[in-house]
Amino acid sequence: MSEQHIKLPEGSIEKTTTTLNLGPTHPATHGVMQNILELDGERIVSAEQTIGYIHRAFEKLAERRPLAQITTLTDRMNYCSSPINNMGWHLTCEKLLGVKTPKRVDYLRVIIMELARISDHLICNSIVGVDAGAYTGFLYVMQYRELIYEIYEEVCGARLTTNIGRIGGFERNFNDIAFQKLEKFLSEYPKVLKEFENLFQRNRIFMERTMGTGAISAERALNYGFTGPNLRAAGVDYDVRVHTPYSSYEDFQFNIPVGTTGDNYDRWLVREKEMWESLSIIEQAYQKVQEFKGAEAEVYHADVPEYYLPPKEDVYTKMEALIYHFKIVMGETEIPKGEVYQAVEGGNGELGFYLISDGGRTPYRLHFRRPCFVYYQAYEELTKGGMLSDAIMTMSSLNLIAGELDA
Amino acid sequence: MARPVSYNLIQKPLEADISIVDMPDGEQGEGFFATKLNSVIGLARKNSIWPLPFATSCCGIEFMATMGSHYDLARFGSERVGFSPRQCDLLMVMGTIAKKMGPVVKQVYLQMAEPRWVMAVGACACSGGIFDTYSVLQGIDQVIPVDVYVPGCPPRPEAIIDGVMRIQDLVGKESLRRRNGEQYKALLESYGIQ
Amino acid sequence: MLTNDIIKQRLTEKFAEQVSNFEEPYGMLTFEAPVELNLKVLNFLYDDEELKFRFMTDLTAVHFPNDKGRELAVVYHLHNLSDNIRIRFKVFTAIGKPDVYTATGLFSTANWMERETYDFYGINFVGHPNLKRILNVDEMDYFPMRKEFPLEDSTRIDKDDEMFGRGGTLGFGTETARDRQEVISENEKHDETGRPIV
Numbered sequence: 001m002s003e004q005h006i007k008l009p010e011g012s013i014e015k016t017t018t019t020l021n022l023g024p025t026h027p028a029t030h031g032v033m034q035n036i037l038e039l040d041g042e043r044i045v046s047a048e049q050t051i052g053y054i055h056r057a058f059e060k061l062a063e064r065r066p067l068a069q070i071t072t073l074t075d076r077m078n079y080c081s082s083p084i085n086n087m088g089w090h091l092t093c094e095k096l097l098g099v100k101t102p103k104r105v106d107y108l109r110v111i112i113m114e115l116a117r118i119s120d121h122l123i124c125n126s127i128v129g130v131d132a133g134a135y136t137g138f139l140y141v142m143q144y145r146e147l148i149y150e151i152y153e154e155v156c157g158a159r160l161t162t163n164i165g166r167i168g169g170f171e172r173n174f175n176d177i178a179f180q181k182l183e184k185f186l187s188e189y190p191k192v193l194k195e196f197e198n199l200f201q202r203n204r205i206f207m208e209r210t211m212g213t214g215a216i217s218a219e220r221a222l223n224y225g226f227t228g229p230n231l232r233a234a235g236v237d238y239d240v241r242v243h244t245p246y247s248s249y250e251d252f253q254f255n256i257p258v259g260t261t262g263d264n265y266d267r268w269l270v271r272e273k274e275m276w277e278s279l280s281i282i283e284q285a286y287q288k289v290q291e292f293k294g295a296e297a298e299v300y301h302a303d304v305p306e307y308y309l310p311p312k313e314d315v316y317t318k319m320e321a322l323i324y325h326f327k328i329v330m331g332e333t334e335i336p337k338g339e340v341y342q343a344v345e346g347g348n349g350e351l352g353f354y355l356i357s358d359g360g361r362t363p364y365r366l367h368f369r370r371p372c373f374v375y376y377q378a379y380e381e382l383t384k385g386g387m388l389s390d391a392i393m394t395m396s397s398l399n400l401i402a403g404e405l406d407a
Numbered sequence: 408m409a410r411p412v413s414y415n416l417i418q419k420p421l422e423a424d425i426s427i428v429d430m431p432d433g434e435q436g437e438g439f440f441a442t443k444l445n446s447v448i449g450l451a452r453k454n455s456i457w458p459l460p461f462a463t464s465c466c467g468i469e470f471m472a473t474m475g476s477h478y479d480l481a482r483f484g485s486e487r488v489g490f491s492p493r494q495c496d497l498l499m500v501m502g503t504i505a506k507k508m509g510p511v512v513k514q515v516y517l518q519m520a521e522p523r524w525v526m527a528v529g530a531c532a533c534s535g536g537i538f539d540t541y542s543v544l545q546g547i548d549q550v551i552p553v554d555v556y557v558p559g560c561p562p563r564p565e566a567i568i569d570g571v572m573r574i575q576d577l578v579g580k581e582s583l584r585r586r587n588g589e590q591y592k593a594l595l596e597s598y599g600i601q
Numbered sequence: 602m603l604t605n606d607i608i609k610q611r612l613t614e615k616f617a618e619q620v621s622n623f624e625e626p627y628g629m630l631t632f633e634a635p636v637e638l639n640l641k642v643l644n645f646l647y648d649d650e651e652l653k654f655r656f657m658t659d660l661t662a663v664h665f666p667n668d669k670g671r672e673l674a675v676v677y678h679l680h681n682l683s684d685n686i687r688i689r690f691k692v693f694t695a696i697g698k699p700d701v702y703t704a705t706g707l708f709s710t711a712n713w714m715e716r717e718t719y720d721f722y723g724i725n726f727v728g729h730p731n732l733k734r735i736l737n738v739d740e741m742d743y744f745p746m747r748k749e750f751p752l753e754d755s756t757r758i759d760k761d762d763e764m765f766g767r768g769g770t771l772g773f774g775t776e777t778a779r780d781r782q783e784v785i786s787e788n789e790k791h792d793e794t795g796r797p798i799v
Contacts, residue, residue: 024511025461027490032463032508052736053508054463057540059721060745060752072537079465095627123468142475149472159472160561161465222656222682225710236682243685340627341678341689343658352659354678369659369678377713403464406505406736507738534759541745541754542737 017045020388024053030127031402035379035391042387047380051373055406062366066331067093068167070366075161077370078404081120081347083112083152083164088344091246092353093167093307096340101302104292105169106248108300110285111182112155112164113247113344114278118189119148120347121229121271121278124399128268129200131396132209137199144192147185154178168308169301179286186283193279197272210264214382214394221262224381225374228349230398233270234262240345251288254281264390264397271399306333331361348372348399372404428454449579452496452522455484456571456578459495461515463502466529469561470501478564483571492518497574498551503531504544516551517600521586524577526570527553530560552594603651603684605630611652615645622691631689639675639692640702646679646688647707654679654688660704660714662722664696666748672696673722677704694724703729721746 022035032053038045058077062070074085087109094101101109122145126138149159154177156164165171200206216226221234231238237258241249257273259266292299301308305324314321327333337359343352352369375398382398383391431450433442458480460470473480474488489495492515504512516525527547530536533556535545547553554577557570585591595601608630612620620642622633634642646654659678666672671693679688694701703726704711715726716735723744726732734741743750753760 024508025490025515031467052734052738053505053511054503055505055507055542055736056503056538057542057745057752061538061540064752076465079468123471139476142472143477146472146475146477159563160469220709223709225657225708238682243682338626339631339689341629341659341687350658352678354659354661354676356663365663367659367661373713373717374710377710539753539760541750541752543754545754545757545759 016040022391030396031400031405033376033400033402033405035395037388037391039388042389044383044386044388044391047383047391049376049379051376051402051405053406054402058368058407059366063362063364066361067335067363068328070363071165072161072163074368075163076403077368077407078120078347078351078372078401079161080123080401081116082160082162083116084120084344084346085351086162086164087113087247088342088346088351088353090165090167091344092340092342092355094302095342096336096338096355096357097167097304097307098336099168099302099304099307101169101247102299103248104289104296104299105301107285107289108170108174109165109247110249110252111282111289112152114282114285115148115151115185117278117347118275119145120399121275124347124397125200125268125271125275126196128210128264128393128397129206131392132206134199134206137196141192141196144185144189147181147189151178151181151185154181166301166308168304173298173300182282182286186279186286190279193272193275200268201272207265209389210268210393210397212261213264213386213390214267214397215261215263216378216382217262220378220381224378226349226378227371227374228346229267229270229274230262230349230375232256233259233266235260240343240350244343246342246344252281252284264393267397335359335361343369346371348401348404349375368407370404370407372400373407376400376405445581445583446579448583449581453484453575453578456497456524456574457495458485458488458497458499458571459490459492459515459519460488461498461500461502461512463500463504463508464531466501466532466561469564470499470528470567473564473567478568480568480571483568483575485571492516493520495519496522497524497526497571499526499528500532500547501528503529503536503538504547505542506544507542509544509547509550512547513550513600522578522581524554524574525551526555526557526574528557528559528567528570529562530558532556533558536560550598551600552598603681603686605686608652608686608688611649612642612645616642629687629689631691633691633693636675636692636694636701639677639690640704640707642690643677643679643704643707646690652681653683654681656680656682657704657708657710657714658687660711660718662718662724662746664722664747668693670695673699673724675701675718675724699724700727701725702727705729720744723747 017038017040020037020039022037024032024034034050036048058073061073071086071089074089075082077085122141126141129137152162152164153159155174156162156171216234218235221231222236226234227238235258237256239256242256254277257270257277259270307328309328310321310324315325335357337357339356341352341354343350349371350369351371354367354369355363356365358364382394428450431442431446433440462470472478498516498519500512527533531538532547535543544550555570555573557566559566605625609623612632616634619638620632620634624631646652656679657677658680661676663674663676664672665674673696674691674693677690679690692701701724703715705715713735715729716732718724719726719732720734720736721744737745
C-alpha cells in the first residue's frame with residue numbers, strides 16, 4: 001500500500017545533490033540573472049548561469065541611430081553610473097571625428113565621472129551590507145546619492161539616465177547652483193563616508209561573512225578578463241585612467257587601491273578606498289576649474305560647429321548656424337570612415353566601445369565591451385565549494401548590473 | 408538660464424507632527440460608528456499595501472531612491488516590501504521586460520493571491536519604451552492586466568509615489584464583489600489566466 | 602620598447618604572407634589572417650616573450666553582406682598589459698560555412714564572448730564547450746544581428762510603422778529587410794517577415 005502513496009521521480013533516491021534555481025526574480029539577484037545551483041546540503045557543487053532576461057538589443061538599435069542619439073542607449077547599460085557611459089561614448093565619437101576638447105571641458109567631465117563612480121560604488125557597497133543583513137548603511141548613504149542626483153539635475157536635467165554632455169563638451173555651462181551643490185557635497189560627504197566605513201570595515205560579523213569567500217587569484221582573474229575593482233582586489237593594478245589616460249586624467253594625482261586575495265572583503269575595501277580617491281580627484285578638479293577666469297570660464301564645449309548644435313539664437317539669426325543645424329539634424333555631416341576602439345574606466349571596469357563607421361549617418365557596427373558580462377563567467381569558479389550564503393554575498397560584491405550584462 | 412532651485416539647500420520647517428487618514432463617511436453616535444463595509448475594508452487595505460518590487464533595470468534604482476529616506480514610500484504604508492508573491496498585494500513591475508522574462512512575470516502574477524493590483528512603472532513596462540526591438544515585450548499588458556501605468560524614463564520618485572497614490576484610490580474604492588464578477592473573469596480570460 | 606612596427610615585423614617573420622592588411626586606424630595596429638590560423642596567431646601572440654598579449658579585451662563579429670566569401674569577420678582585441686599596447690586581429694569567414702576555432706582553451710574569457718557572437722551572427726566556434734544561445738530566447742531560429750534582419754519585432758500590432766518613420770508609404774528613407782532583397786543570395790532566402798526559408 002505504501003508504494004501507491006508516493007511516486008518519486010526516476011533516479012531521485014540515488015541523487016545526492018539538490019537543484020536550486022536562484023531565479024531571475026530573487027531579492028538577492030540585483031537585476032535579472034539566473035543561477036541554477038547544484039547543492040550538496042549547503043555546499044555548492046556547480047553553478048550554471050543564464051542571462052538574457054533583459055536583452056534589449058542595444059547593438060542592433062545602435063545601427064539605426066545617428067551618433068548623438070546613441071548616448072541615450074549608453075545610459076541604460078550601467079545605470080548606476082550612467083554619466084561614465086555617456087562620457088565614454090562621447091570620447092569614442094570625438095576620437096573618430098578628430099575633435100579635441102578644451103581643458104575646462106575635460107575637468108568638468110572628470111568631476112561628473114568621479115561623482116558617478118562614487119554613486120556606483122555607494123550602491124554596490126551598501127547592497128553588500130544589505131545582503132549581509134545591515135540595512136542602515138544603505139538608507140544612510142542614499143541621502144548622499146540624492147545630492148549627487150541633484151548635481152546631475154542642475155547640469156543636464158535628469159537624475160538617473162542622464163544623457164549628459166554632447167560630442168565636444170556639455171550642453172550648458174555649470175551654473176552657480178551646481179557649484180554650490182558640489183561644494184555642499186564636498187564638505188559634508190567625507191564625514192558620511194567615514195561613518196559608513198565605521199559600520200562595516202572593522203565589523204566582526206561583516207568580516208567573518210566576507211573574508212575568504214569568493215576569492216580568485218590574479219592569474220585566473222586576468223584569464224577571465226576581469227577589469228576594474230574586481231581585478232584590483234585580486235592584486236593587479238590595471239586602471240584605464242592610468243594606462244590610457246583620457247579626458248586629462250594625467251593632470252590629476254591619485255592612488256589606485258589594490259587588494260591581495262580577491263575575496264569579497266577585498267572587493268568591498270577596494271571600492272571603499274576608491275571612493276576616497278574619487279573624492280580627492282573631484283576636489284582637485286574643482287580647484288582647477290575655478291582657476292579659469294573671465295572668458296575662459298564660459299567655455300563649455302569645443303568649437304566644432306559640424307558636430308555640436310549651435311545655440312538657438314544663432315540658428316534663427318545667422319546663416320552658417322542655420323546650415324550647420326540643418327546638417328547635423330538631418331544627418332548630412334561628414335563622418336569619416338574607420339574603426340575605433342575607446343575604453344573608459346567604468347564603475348565595474350573597462351567599458352569599451354568598438355565603433356565601425358562607413359561614413360553614413362549611423363554606425364555600421366557598434367559593439368560594447370561590457371565588463372559585467374565578462375566577469376560573470378567566473379561566478380562558478382568563485383563559488384564552487386562554498387556555501388549558499390557566500391554565493392549570495394559574492395553575487396552582490398561583484399556588482400552585477402543586469403543592464404550591462406545583457407545590453 | 409537656471410531656474411532658482413534653492414529649496415534643496417534650505418531646510419523646510421516641519422508643519423505637523425503626525426498626519427492621520429480621514430474617516431470614511433458614516434453615521435456617528437455615542438459609542439458607535441456606522442458606515443459601509445466597503446469603505447472600512449478599503450481604508451484598511453489602501454493604507455497598508457505590501458508591494459512586490461519586480462525591479463529589472465533602471466527604474467529599479469529609482470524605486471530604491473523612492474524607498475530611501477528622501478522620498479520615503481514607507482509613509483504610505485508600504486514599509487514592508489516582500490519578494491514573495493504569495494504575501495504581497497501590489498506587483499510593481501519596474502523596468503524593461505524582455506520576451507525571455509515575460510513568462511516569469513506571468514508566473515509571479517499567477518502566484519499572487521486575490522485581491523492583487525499591478526503597477527507598470529516606467530516607459531518600458533508601459534509600452535516597451537525606447538526599445539522597439541525584437542527581444543523586448545512591448546508593454547507588460549501583453550501578458551498581465553495592469554491597473555496603473557506610471558510613465559517616465561525613469562519616472563521621478565514623485566511620479567512613482569503618485570502612482571502608488573492612484574493605486575490607493577483604486578483600492579479604497581473597489582467593490583468587495585469585484586473579483587468574483589463577470590467582467591473581471593472576462594478580463595482574466597482575455598489574458599489566458601483562469 | 603615595444604612598438605607597432607616591432608609587432609608587425611615579428612608577425613611577418615613568423616607567418617610570412619599569411620598575415621596581411623596591416624593598418625593603424627587611430628593608433629591601434631590591425632591585421633588579418635586566414636581563418637584556419639586564428640589559434641596559431643593567438644598562441645604566438647600569447648607565448649612570445651617579447652609580444653606578451655595575454656589579456657583578451659574583446660571578441661566580436663561584424664557582418665559585411667557585400668563581400669562575397671568573406672561576409673563574417675571575427676574581431677579579437679588583445680592587450681599587452683605590461684607594455685600597454687593594444688592590437689586588433691581579424692579573421693574572415695564565409696557565411697555558408699562559418700567555422701572558427703575557439704579561443705577558450707587559451708582565454709577563459711572567450712567562453713561567453715563566443716556564445717554571444719554565435720547568438721548574434723551564427724558563427725560556429727569549433728571546440729567550444731557549451732555553444733548555445735546566451736542572450737536571446739533559446740527557441741529563436743535566426744541570427745538577429747545579421748544585416749538582413751529587421752530591428753523591430755515584425756509581429757507586433759500596436760505600433761504603426763508608417764507613423765514611426767519606417768517603411769510604409771511616406772518613405773522616410775529607412776529601408777526594411779524587404780527592400781534589401783537584392784543583396785541576399787540563394788542560400789539566404791527569407792520570407793517577408795525576415796525569417797529564413799528552409
